[in-house]
Amino acid sequence: HTVTSGIVSALGRSGISPDGYEDFIQTDAAINPGNSGGALINLRGELIGINSAIFSNSGGNIGIGFAIPVNIAKSIMAQLIEHGKVQRGLLGVSISDFSADTAKAYGVDAHEGALVQEVTPGSAAEKAGVQVGDVIVAVDGEAVRSASSLRATIGVKRSGDKVKLDLLRDGKRRSVTAQLDEREAASQVAAVDIHPGLEGADFANYSGENAGPGGAAVQVVSVEPDSPAAARGLRQNDIIIAVNRLRVRSVAELQAAASQQSLLILSIRRGSRDLLLQIR
Structure with a gap:
């Protein structure tokens, strides 16, 4: 068993989870791979959060970790016990x-x-x-x-x-x-069902801060290495705002906009940058 210590750096952190339901506690206490789901406690031994994510380019701890506040975790646990799913x-x-x-x-x-x-x-x-x-x-x-x-x-x-x-x-x-x-559960579909040039990527509905006007868009949740999607420049966590200048607010809208087109021009938000990708 391992215990690490640190301080709470900030409250109400966002821009981490693809579903947009974010109010994370930020801490510099080491959270290493495999620690997710562990307890974040205060000096009195009281549970204040559930370790959930880290910010790292290497995959190891660099002193920026995030935990789900205990009040949110308790609500989710109660719903899972009662209904077997989260009803938002x-x-x-x-x-x-x-x-x-x-x-x-x-x-x-x-x-x-x-x-x-x-x-x-x-x-x-x-x-x-x-x-x-x-x-x-x-x-x-x-x-x-x-x-x-x-x-x-x-x-x-x-x-x-x-x-x-x-x-x-x-x-x-x-x-x-x-x-x-x-709220309906977020859709997630494979790109092969949308357009051949997007094969190797998976998408999900997105309602986070980078969604732009309207508050909804589509997030790239994964991209397989050496796939057609990767070769065309698509990256994990890209936010798709529009297809061929048509605003898309869900995976269903992305599928409808892209399925009948041979050339796709994707309006992408990548971090703080906006860019266009051509997909054939």
Whole structure:
């Protein structure tokens, strides 16, 4: 048995998980291959997180590790025991961070929250009266720090749960209650079912920070070495924003856009860079 020690470097880390439900604890305590699933405890021996991932180019520890907060882990465990799967709530909005610059433009004294960019017709948000331009600042009294923290908070709720949303609208604070819908499980398909030039890659729905306008895109979850996809420049964790200038928000939309085309021009987000790839 091995015990490592360190400090908590940051809370609310995101941009790590492909599904967008992220509120990771960052620590410099060594998390080595095989340690995922282990306990992250405080000095009192209390469980605060479940070790989940590391940032490393070599595969070994370099002092940047991430753990799932215990409150999220407990919710997931309870759902797995009760239902055998995780049932994530769905609010039905596309969101972005509410920055200090945006707050200044809005003329409000706030620097945290999630700005609503789009409301899905017929969604829980629309039924509750949420509007484009609203800033969601709290859920059930818990402050919303960013778009990713809102996704994480809603993601541990279940379909059918009622949540109180505190909003800023026209400089005034108001509250609405939304009854969450159920989010469908993320699709993942092999590229051979989409286009021959993408053979060797697997894709999944993506709703993380790099999804761009609309808050949804497609992530490349794996690429086999020496495959057609690898030869054409596709890389693991690439985010596909559009195909032949047509926006794609899911694997199903990617499949529909690409299956009848001989030449694909993929709009890709790779880290902080945007690029185009031609796939034949």
